[in-house]
Amino acid sequence: MKCIITIELGTNGVRVFAFDLNGRVIGSMKGYFPTFHTEPDHSEQDPEQIFITTLYVLKNLLNEYIHPRKHQVVSICFSASMHSVLPVDKSGNPLGNAITWADNRAKKEAQELRSAALGKKLYAATGTPIHPMSPLLKITWMKHRDTERFRLASKFLSIKSYIIHQLTGELLMDYSIASATGLMNIHTLHWEADALKYAGITTSRLPELAPVFTAAGKLKKAYLQSLRLPPETKVLIGSSDGCLATLGDGVKGEGKATITIEDSGAVRVMGPTVLKDEQMRFFNYLLTDNCYVSGGPTNNGGNIFEWFSRQFGDFTNPFDLESSMQQLMEEASKVPLGSEGLLFLPYLLGERAPIWNAHARGAYFGLNIKHERKHFIRATIEGILYEIYSIGKTLGEQRAIKSLSVNGSFGTIPFCTQIIADMFNKPVKLRPQLHSVSFGAYLLSATEMGIYKSLDEAAQTVELPGVYKPRKQHHAVYADYYNIFEKLSVKLYDEFEAIGSLQSKYSQTS
Amino acid sequence: MNQFVLQHGKSAELLLFPHILEVGIKKNGAIQLNAFPATVTQSLRIYYIIDGRFEWRIDRLPYIIYPGDVVLILPGSSFGSDNGVLEIGSFTWIHLNIQKLDNGHLQPGSWSGLSESESAAIGKILSLNGSPVISKCSEVGKILRCIHTELFGNEVGYQASINHQLDELLIQIGRKMTRQSHSARDFPKSFMHLEAVLRQDLAHQWTVEEMAALVGMGTTLFTERVKSYSGFSPINYLINIRISEAIKLLKRPEISVTDIALDTGFYSSQHFSTTFKKLTGYRPSEFRKNHLRNS
Numbered sequence A: 001m002k003c004i005i006t007i008e009l010g011t012n013g014v015r016v017f018a019f020d021l022n023g024r025v026i027g028s029m030k031g032y033f034p035t036f037h038t039e040p041d042h043s044e045q046d047p048e049q050i051f052i053t054t055l056y057v058l059k060n061l062l063n064e065y066i067h068p069r070k071h072q073v074v075s076i077c078f079s080a081s082m083h084s085v086l087p088v089d090k091s092g093n094p095l096g097n098a099i100t101w102a103d104n105r106a107k108k109e110a111q112e113l114r115s116a117a118l119g120k121k122l123y124a125a126t127g128t129p130i131h132p133m134s135p136l137l138k139i140t141w142m143k144h145r146d147t148e149r150f151r152l153a154s155k156f157l158s159i160k161s162y163i164i165h166q167l168t169g170e171l172l173m174d175y176s177i178a179s180a181t182g183l184m185n186i187h188t189l190h191w192e193a194d195a196l197k198y199a200g201i202t203t204s205r206l207p208e209l210a211p212v213f214t215a216a217g218k219l220k221k222a223y224l225q226s227l228r229l230p231p232e233t234k235v236l237i238g239s240s241d242g243c244l245a246t247l248g249d250g251v252k253g254e255g256k257a258t259i260t261i262e263d264s265g266a267v268r269v270m271g272p273t274v275l276k277d278e279q280m281r282f283f284n285y286l287l288t289d290n291c292y293v294s295g296g297p298t299n300n301g302g303n304i305f306e307w308f309s310r311q312f313g314d315f316t317n318p319f320d321l322e323s324s325m326q327q328l329m330e331e332a333s334k335v336p337l338g339s340e341g342l343l344f345l346p347y348l349l350g351e352r353a354p355i356w357n358a359h360a361r362g363a364y365f366g367l368n369i370k371h372e373r374k375h376f377i378r379a380t381i382e383g384i385l386y387e388i389y390s391i392g393k394t395l396g397e398q399r400a401i402k403s404l405s406v407n408g409s410f411g412t413i414p415f416c417t418q419i420i421a422d423m424f425n426k427p428v429k430l431r432p433q434l435h436s437v438s439f440g441a442y443l444l445s446a447t448e449m450g451i452y453k454s455l456d457e458a459a460q461t462v463e464l465p466g467v468y469k470p471r472k473q474h475h476a477v478y479a480d481y482y483n484i485f486e487k488l489s490v491k492l493y494d495e496f497e498a499i500g501s502l503q504s505k506y507s508q509t510s
Numbered sequence B: 001m002n003q004f005v006l007q008h009g010k011s012a013e014l015l016l017f018p019h020i021l022e023v024g025i026k027k028n029g030a031i032q033l034n035a036f037p038a039t040v041t042q043s044l045r046i047y048y049i050i051d052g053r054f055e056w057r058i059d060r061l062p063y064i065i066y067p068g069d070v071v072l073i074l075p076g077s078s079f080g081s082d083n084g085v086l087e088i089g090s091f092t093w094i095h096l097n098i099q100k101l102d103n104g105h106l107q108p109g110s111w112s113g114l115s116e117s118e119s120a121a122i123g124k125i126l127s128l129n130g131s132p133v134i135s136k137c138s139e140v141g142k143i144l145r146c147i148h149t150e151l152f153g154n155e156v157g158y159q160a161s162i163n164h165q166l167d168e169l170l171i172q173i174g175r176k177m178t179r180q181s182h183s184a185r186d187f188p189k190s191f192m193h194l195e196a197v198l199r200q201d202l203a204h205q206w207t208v209e210e211m212a213a214l215v216g217m218g219t220t221l222f223t224e225r226v227k228s229y230s231g232f233s234p235i236n237y238l239i240n241i242r243i244s245e246a247i248k249l250l251k252r253p254e255i256s257v258t259d260i261a262l263d264t265g266f267y268s269s270q271h272f273s274t275t276f277k278k279l280t281g282y283r284p285s286e287f288r289k290n291h292l293r294n295s
Helices: A046-067 A105-116 A117-126 A137-146 A147-150 A158-169 A194-199 A222-229 A241-248 A302-314 A321-333 A337-342 A373-396 A414-424 A434-450 A455-460 A473-490 A494-510 B115-126 B138-153 B158-181 B189-202 B208-214 B220-229 B233-251 B257-263 B269-279 B284-294
Strands: A002-009 A012-019 A025-032 A072-080 A086-088 A156-159 A172-174 A208-209 A236-238 A256-261 A265-271 A283-288 A291-298 A343-345 A364-365 A403-407 A428-430 A466-468 B004-007 B021-029 B046-050 B053-056 B061-065 B068-074 B077-078 B087-097
Touching: A002 A046, A002 A158, A002 A434, A012 A046, A012 A434, A012 B189, A025 A434, A025 B220, A046 A072, A046 A222, A046 A373, A046 A414, A046 B233, A046 B269, A072 A158, A072 A172, A086 A147, A086 A158, A086 A302, A105 A117, A117 A194, A137 A147, A137 A194, A147 A236, A147 B284, A156 A158, A158 A172, A158 A291, A172 A236, A222 A414, A222 B269, A236 A241, A236 A434, A236 B233, A241 A256, A241 A265, A241 A283, A241 A434, A241 A455, A265 A373, A291 A373, A302 A321, A302 A373, A321 A373, A321 A414, A337 A373, A337 A434, A337 A473, A337 B061, A343 A373, A343 A473, A364 A473, A373 A414, A373 A473, A403 A414, A414 A428, A414 A466, A414 A473, A434 A455, B021 B138, B046 B138, B068 B158, B087 B189, B115 B158, B115 B208, B138 B158, B189 B208, B189 B220, B189 B233, B208 B220, B220 B233, B233 B257, B233 B284, B257 B269, B257 B284
Parallel strands: A002 A072, A072 A236, A172 A208, A256 A403, A403 A428
Antiparallel strands: A002 A012, A012 A025, A086 A156, A256 A265, A265 A291, A283 A291, A343 A364, A428 A466, B004 B021, B021 B087, B046 B068, B046 B087, B053 B061, B053 B077
């Protein structure tokens, strides 16, 4: 039997899936690699460890599910987190670790560009919000603050470009990853001269741009041997996690949107045109030359509930975060919806869409003498989901959303999915197994092979079997509370900044 | 028990225990000057506070110590109080002659019943520990009291009993220390800590016992948690780190393959070569040649 392998280079590790040609999962495996925070705003990963972990997991998966059953691997398709930067020297050696999407070192550069006229122009041209996550600003930071590394950098790669370079020798960046660098013009499909000029680089210091269907060379002989793969195995460059999750949920077409909530989250739509926004709140990334994935990201998703669980969960079984979180969910489900008037602003990590305020902080609001511990649990979950709703609502001003799908480990917890359906007052669909990104990569490979005529056709075949229906009375309650949530999210602007600066002032001295 | 001090070479009670350099109880009724000056010794010193409140300095950092607290002073660290002041209160202590290995790790002597890997693990915990004060550790008080009773009681089997108690003392302190610095609520954080320690000393022949002990877990639970968190067994995870460090070193032509093997924790260049080839398809020397040719 023929099969398709997908490799997802994620935030916390790598996930490898094997699909048959009909999109059924044959097997999957994951491997973790760490993120280093050597300084407060820094967030880095070791490219060699990512490479070795990827190779190791891929090999284990092949040996466990593919070779014993004599399946034949037709193609390997990549997906990756966006916004990473890895400078390499002229021999292709990494100059230090890769800088990940979560890195905030370029916050000053971001603030400057955001308030300049050039910022608006670059946002419109590149589709990437002006934010420290953007490789444009990370490279600019390096130009100012890490001059030696900047000087030695022969090329600025993404993590995916590096991994593919190791495997095949090709040096490419796919449209999706490139369109999230702030350096690519999403309308002309070339590197954007003004952005490059701002970052102080030329096109020779970036990899070549390639459509997501590009075959990125052949696997090197040694890897063919150690992985026991045939030489004709295709390596597809693939796309980004955000674009593929949207494709994997079949969001192509009018009125559809998808919600992803993992550690962080996003609400996305897909279509032939970009979302224009004076306030620069939305991203517009490329899946193909005529298909944009647009939406808004949040910093505060499942990681906030994890934080809450660590502080207030029950740990009778040491180190067992999962059962502690489950128990909290159960307690929360017994609290009346709306948490009897306790609201939570989830901005523990600052916030991107829709308020784009790095200084934002968390808050519980409306506390009265009758509130108990359990109200805090439910309020925390509801606060995370109000924030998702607020992104959806701002998106809805530009694109009518009729139906929703949800993916990601936090969003697909039944209790959360139902609240999402109630808040949006729309039916929410989902896939029972959690692999929208990898399924998107499968659809991409299958389209490339000609199984589907186009990505449109591929997306139309997606069926999401689970459905959560909205409940009218619940929606009314959430809508009432949301009004206050929305006002609070902007009302505290000055105080957010003030408390944030006190926090850094006093935590440095202690 | 009344106050007393027994010292190696002076007290007959310690003849059978050359590894106990000093043991005693102090009950101090009035503030004394110049009674507790800072000293540096080559022994492992353990103090347990019975009552009172003491302000002591360990390696120049000030600590306030309360009843139930244990203070652990590593060989070569300075310990005492400012101006030698001894405050009111009582405490008990023991000084052990514990070998400090070349790599800085501590290892109990032949009197100990701990296996080699267990004592390496405990030694590692004690020498890597960030804080010399362990709070609320009454187990240590009980063990020390038991040692005193045995020393003066001379009942049959007291020699073995005391040596057992000393092992127990190290075990309890090691366990308490890791639990104090690792919240059972946060495996990712403990795992990151472990990851950093492994990277600092990749050449060491890490065992699962040592790794588990460093984050305060039993090996079974540890292996299970690492597997579900990382997708790898602890040893395979370690191999990931070793090979990724080796790749970086192989890209620098000035270091020999044998040195890289030993630096990254493989016990021979043969072992390195086999593991490297199994994972990457290249022998290390081929990988290097290929890389240098392409660049």
